[in-house]
Each structure stands twice: as structure tokens, then as C-alpha cells.
Amino acid sequence: MIQFLSQPWAWYFGGFMIAVVLFLLLWTGKSFGMSSNLRTLCSMMGAGKKVSFFDFDWKAQRWNLIVALGVILGSFIASNYVVSTKSMALSQNTVDQLLAMGIQDAGKSYAPEILFSNSAFSNPYILLLLVIGGFLVGFGARYSGGCTSGHAISGLSNLQLPSLIAVIGFFVGGLMVNHFVLPLLLKILVI
Amino acid sequence: MKTAVFFTIGILFGIILYMSEVSSWFRIYEMFQFNSFHMYGVIGTAVFFGYIIVFIIKKIKMNSILDSTPIHIPTKQKGWKRYLFGGIIFGCGWAISGACPGPMFSLLGAGFFPIIIVIASATLGTFCYGLIQQKLPH
Numbered sequence: 001m002i003q004f005l006s007q008p009w010a011w012y013f014g015g016f017m018i019a020v021v022l023f024l025l026l027w028t029g030k031s032f033g034m035s036s037n038l039r040t041l042c043s044m045m046g047a048g049k050k051v052s053f054f055d056f057d058w059k060a061q062r063w064n065l066i067v068a069l070g071v072i073l074g075s076f077i078a079s080n081y082v083v084s085t086k087s088m089a090l091s092q093n094t095v096d097q098l099l100a101m102g103i104q105d106a107g108k109s110y111a112p113e114i115l116f117s118n119s120a121f122s123n124p125y126i127l128l129l130l131v132i133g134g135f136l137v138g139f140g141a142r143y144s145g146g147c148t149s150g151h152a153i154s155g156l157s158n159l160q161l162p163s164l165i166a167v168i169g170f171f172v173g174g175l176m177v178n179h180f181v182l183p184l185l186l187k188i189l190v191i
Numbered sequence: 192m193k194t195a196v197f198f199t200i201g202i203l204f205g206i207i208l209y210m211s212e213v214s215s216w217f218r219i220y221e222m223f224q225f226n227s228f229h230m231y232g233v234i235g236t237a238v239f240f241g242y243i244i245v246f247i248i249k250k251i252k253m254n255s256i257l258d259s260t261p262i263h264i265p266t267k268q269k270g271w272k273r274y275l276f277g278g279i280i281f282g283c284g285w286a287i288s289g290a291c292p293g294p295m296f297s298l299l300g301a302g303f304f305p306i307i308i309v310i311a312s313a314t315l316g317t318f319c320y321g322l323i324q325q326k327l328p329h
Contacts, residue, residue, distance in 0.1 A: 070201015
């Protein structure tokens, strides 16, 4: 059991457990959606005084911020005390493709060192990539009214057509950038 | 009490995101390359069981455990523009950062500190949406 849990989880177990989280949040009378926290953060920092979109009682959303804090601690625990290996069973195709693009740690680390190790802080080009990526995620999530948890999991589980349209959008944008833009961005990166 | 409940659910979710490798940039890259079934399996299984859960909650008219009021499962407003356009923008960012909002917090906990930049700019992106919301087609 412990060995099963300390290995990277199989897709069926991970997927099932995400459904358990969905259930727990519905059972406590809430809903499952992480990107709303970004709106709450804006409101908390006083954006409601200038922009009506943020003029709401953010304290009513405090529970979701607490979930997000829990996520931080949960992943701290998982990465330090649960997981028994740093390697990932990525497909050989992925490893080869990334290697050809100059990313050498595919399969050996959890996130590419070039983007997510502390050295990224001193590389303006990588900082720019992270800023652009994050900005689009934040803007797009609020524009479409949800992210992977709110639309792909909560919305599709409730058979919401708008969520299906949003998820199709996620993939239209994601496929375009992944296939046509990201290779160029990474090429500049390794020069 | 309520705080402890939500904090615990969050911890569980954080462990799940990390252990099932959903928070990994590599897994998102691989998903968009159709190189592996992993991410499709995770999301597909979650939606499969999620559908059963939502169905049962509605069928037996389940009450919330915290305040015994009927569980309300929100529906999305009708329309398509905001979902399609917003979704595409989200997807573009997802393919670059490799992290959607849940995994952003997860990566922070796992010690990948440059994700702070992503969280900050995602918050800024959310703010900018709020600024120009009325000028966008919905």
C-alpha cells in the first residue's frame, strides 16, 4: 500500500482521487474551481475600489483560498515525504523531442530545470516566458469563466455545454502554441 | 472547524496533483503532443466518476454536510463566445507555463519557486480581464 502510494500515481487512481475532491467540495456546499482564487486575490488587494468586477465580498471566498493554501502544503508534503523517485515515466517520444529542443532533464525531473529552477530568476528571457504564460492563463480562465478544475472537471461532470466549448478552446489554443510557438520559444532559449 | 475542513481538502488535492504528475510541465507538453495517454486518463477518469457523483447528488437530493442545506450544483451561463475565446487564450498560456491554476499552487509547495512569477502574472491577467471585461464579446 505504502509502496503503491509513494510511486507516481497511475492515471486511473489520480483521476479517481480528483473526483473525490470534487465530491468533498460539493458535499461541503462549495464548488470545485481553482482559478476563482485569482479573482479573490485581486479583490483582496483592493481592486474592487476601481473595477466593479472585483467589487464583491471576497471574505465569502475565503474557504477557497484556504483550499489553495492546503494545496501548497499538500504538494510540499508529497514532494518531500511521499514520493520515492524523481524520475517520471514519460514516453520516449517526449524525451527525445525535448532533448532535440535542448531540454535535457525530461524524465529525470518533475519540472524542466531551465524554467523552474532558481536560476530562472536571473534569466530575463525565461522570466518573460513565465509572465506571458501566466498572464494568458489568468486572463483566459476568467474570460472563459473557469479553468481545468472549473470547466474540464466540474463543468463536464455536470454535462455543461459551455464547459465543453471552453475545454475545446483550451485544446485549440494549447495545440497551436505547443506545436507551432513553443518550439520557436525554446529554440531562442537554448541559443 | 470549517477552516480545518477546507485546509484538509486542499492538502489532499495538493498531494493528488503532485503524485499524479498533473503539476508537471512535462506532462502538459506530452498531452498536447498526444505522446501519452496519462493526462487524458486522469481527466477522463475524473470526469467519469465526477459525472456519477453529480448524478447521485442530484438524484438523492443530498444535503451539505456543513449546514444541511440542499447541495446546489452551479450551471454555466448560456453562450459560446466567452467560452471559446477565453478557452483559447487559456490554452495558449497553459502550453507555455505548463500549469493551470491548481498546479500553480502545487508547484509552489513543491519548491519550484519561479512559479511565483506565473501566479503573479496570472493574477495580473485576471485583473486585466476585469478591467476590459465590458469591451469583450461574451
